[in-house]
Amino acid sequence: MNVFYNKEHVGDVLLVQLATESIVNTVVERAGDIAILKEAQTGEIKAFNLFNASQYVQTDAKGLVEVTPELVEQLVAAIEKNGANISLDVDFSPKFVVGFVATKEKHPNADKLSICSVNVGDETLQIVCGAPNVEAGQKVVVAKIGAVMPSGMLIKEGNLRGVDSFGMLCSARELAIPNAPSEKGILVLPEDAIVGSAFESSGK
Secondary structure (H helix, E strand, O other), X not given: OEEEEOHHHHOOEEEEEOOOOOOOOXXXXXXXXXXXXXXXXXXXXXXXXXXXXXXXXXXXXOEEEOOOHHHHHHHHHXXXXXXXXXXXXXXXXXXXXXEEEEEEEEOOOOOOOEEEEEEOOOOEEEEEEOOOOOOOOOEEEEEOOOOXXXXXXXXXXXXXXXXXXXXXXOOOXXXXXXXXXXXXXXXXXXXXXXXXXXXXXXXX
16 A cells, blocks of 8 residues: 655645556545545456545655554544445555565566566565666665655566566665765665665665
8 A cells, every 4th residue: 555645736635545556447436535446347446535634644744655553543544434435455564675686587588687586585576677787696675566666656566578577676866865876777785784674765
């Protein structure tokens, strides 16, 4: 789940995204202050907008809102008060983590792409990477599926030239780290970085 709020530019509306997949054909249902956005063909709830949000949620965020247990409790209370039928299944695990590049192979259909097997602690992800400096044995920053980059880009499952990719290896510039180098390439972390631990930066 990703939550966005910007009162100055959007108004007093909390935007709650429940799925990474885009809606093909949107159906909107209204329940009080909540507008529910569904996929027309399946009826799946992909997102909802909470109007008059400051009456329900306490936040001074301008953009991405940190999803905490307290925020989820406030959202659940708002949903119940407005009589909406929405269930929140929230993953509180970090979306930016330290990963270890276990293997790197050349992409069969693209000279400048590599297929990496990346250990992120509780699982190993296949990630297609175009960085020129990626190598096996490195510790790197992984943006997992559902992560929102400082630019606002949502990380989704992808397919690059016929190969599935489940996340992104990040550069310092993509993480909005101050004084990031201008050269292309992922951020390589120190050897003592703990695989699977959350990565925090002042830019994220």
